[in-house]
Amino acid sequence: MSRLACSITIAALALFTAAVGAGQTTSAKKSYTFHGKVEAIKEKAGSLTVNGEDVPGWMAAMTMDYKVDNTALLKKVRVGDEIVATVYDGDMMLHKIKVTPAKGTTPKGNGDAKPTK
Numbered sequence: 001m002s003r004l005a006c007s008i009t010i011a012a013l014a015l016f017t018a019a020v021g022a023g024q025t026t027s028a029k030k031s032y033t034f035h036g037k038v039e040a041i042k043e044k045a046g047s048l049t050v051n052g053e054d055v056p057g058w059m060a061a062m063t064m065d066y067k068v069d070n071t072a073l074l075k076k077v078r079v080g081d082e083i084v085a086t087v088y089d090g091d092m093m094l095h096k097i098k099v100t101p102a103k104g105t106t107p108k109g110n111g112d113a114k115p116t117k
């Protein structure tokens with residue numbers, strides 16, 4: 001292999017390695033726990049309007065729309081429910097949402113709360 005071709009191969013390998021590395025860092029991004037109260041459910045948009053508590057380093061306390069990672073949840077959650085989610089640096093999506101039904105409402109089913117996972 002000529003010296004030039006060899007450097008090109010090394011450069012291509014380095015690029016590939018960098019791309020793979022970048023893909024891996026997404027799962028290692030800093031995560032935060034988000035707490036909030038559901039104010040509106042927007043099934044078409046795949047989002048929830050949540051009155052969220054302050055998450056230092058991620059988002060101040062405010063009410064805003066957040067996309068959710070699992071839109072099936074939008075059919076189960078109700079206005080007034082409290083949610084806890086995992087959020088990541090540079091990503092405004094709510095992940096792994098856990099719903100605590102609003103106090104005073106009867107949970108669906110027999111009220112025998114079982115973990116869903």
Ligand SMILES: [Cu+2]
Nearest residue numbers: 059060062064
């Ligand atoms: Cu905000």
